[in-house]
Amino acid sequence: MTRLHDADRRDFASDNYAGAHPEVLSALVDANGGHQTAYGADAYTARLQEVVGAHFGAGATAYPVFNGTGANVLSLQALLPRWGAVVCAETAHIQTDENGAPERVGGLKLLTVPTPDGKLTPELVARQAWGFGDEHRAQPGVVSITQSTELGTLYTPDEVRALADQAHDLGLRLHVDGARIANAAAALDLPLRAFTTDAGVDVVSLGGTKNGLLFGEAVVVLDEAAAPGLAYLRKMNMQLASKMRFVSAQLVALFEGDLWLRSAQHANAMAARLRAGLDALGDRVHVTLPTQANGVFVTLPRAVSAELRRTWTFYDWHPESGEVRLMCAFDTTEADVDAFLAELRRLLDAQG
Known part of the structure; x- marks a missing residue:
């Protein structure tokens, strides 16, 4: 069967989006x-x-x-x-x-x-x-x-x-x-x-x-x-x-x-990397909850969220406030996190 999706694409919507290990x-x-x-x-x-x-x-x-x-x-x-x-x-x-x-x-x-x-x-x-x-x-x-x-x-x-x-x-x-x-x-x-x-x-x-x-x-x-x-x-x-x-x-x-532990440790580490990158953006974004496992909750400007979604998939958590949830999975890579942060930073800079 012909593959119907991009096997190199990863998103931050849910760890359910990931394939099987x-x-x-x-x-x-x-x-x-x-x-x-x-x-x-x-x-x-x-x-x-x-x-x-x-x-x-x-x-x-x-x-x-x-x-x-x-x-x-x-x-x-x-x-x-x-x-x-x-x-x-x-x-x-x-x-x-x-x-x-x-x-x-x-x-x-x-x-x-x-x-x-x-x-x-x-x-x-x-x-x-x-x-x-x-x-x-x-x-x-x-x-x-x-x-x-x-x-x-x-x-x-x-x-x-x-x-x-x-x-x-x-x-x-x-x-x-x-x-x-x-x-x-x-x-x-x-x-x-x-x-x-x-x-x-x-x-x-x-x-x-x-x-x-x-x-x-x-x-x-x-x-x-x-x-x-x-x-x-x-x-x-x-x-x-x-x-x-x-x-x-x-x-x-x-x-x-230890597959369960290795996979979870990696997902958590990617969430920590993502959280650190968001914190580095200062008051232009607001992380709303502690990052203790593999999820990050952050409030983004609505226009920025809309533009980010041209490239990345993630869930609204509280649409009225602009809060979104970003989830990392066992297969999330450092490159994925860094690319997301780079695009977010570019959009924030463009917004002024």
Whole structure:
């Protein structure tokens, strides 16, 4: 087939724009050929359990799924009764970018809290964690946090532990949306279990697509008692892959060695380079949030943004203020960052 795109083009819209890492593609080829038992009873899914156990502890169990929304919906469904509700940040991906799937498909209620930086605290959770036993109110049953957050900020292990302790004291569970969990671990310079298993988290949506997978994520259950029925829910929600070996083989390729960490470290480093270049432009641009992982949030003059988009793709974050989001990926290069900054500088200079 003739290639239909420019394989040398890279943008700053999303780490989802990146292709699959060559080592992941090689793992898919290695997993092909011959027959393997379907629906997860294969050698690669068995190996994935060992890999996940090495990262999260011997009691961890991985349930591969097709995508991140599926991982989140399954996690929350398994953690909650039919009448349950989820306390989350107003900016959480489950609230802003999943088209109501947790509520429409999962049948749960989201209880959102405004936050200045995308992070929940026990004090913020307390704003929604009330009304227990009131039949007129959806019953809070889960606190869901995103690591790293939709605003590119990070939870420390102590911050996660404080939320887990509060949740468990109230009879709730703690879920982590880990779509960019590798970027968080790389930035914190900590193993994955340090801010999950060891911090009291019950279930993790383990991301891979944003860090070099072709497709696929996993629900990782850290406390078996927290998520009964997940295997049945996965099938009901159309997230059970018949040829699961091809999801599992990718996750094994990513997490068995240090590919997950190398890729995340690189993406974070490119974001830091981009942030430094923006800071050097002075008050002509305004970086709006800390750059802690692989995302940079900055307010640009509208005319400049419009001109930049002739060459580069990126997302508006708050169109009314001119704030945009710039994301770096495992394949972003120093040359990409420098070229973007050079064009931005040229346009700012032309604007006067």
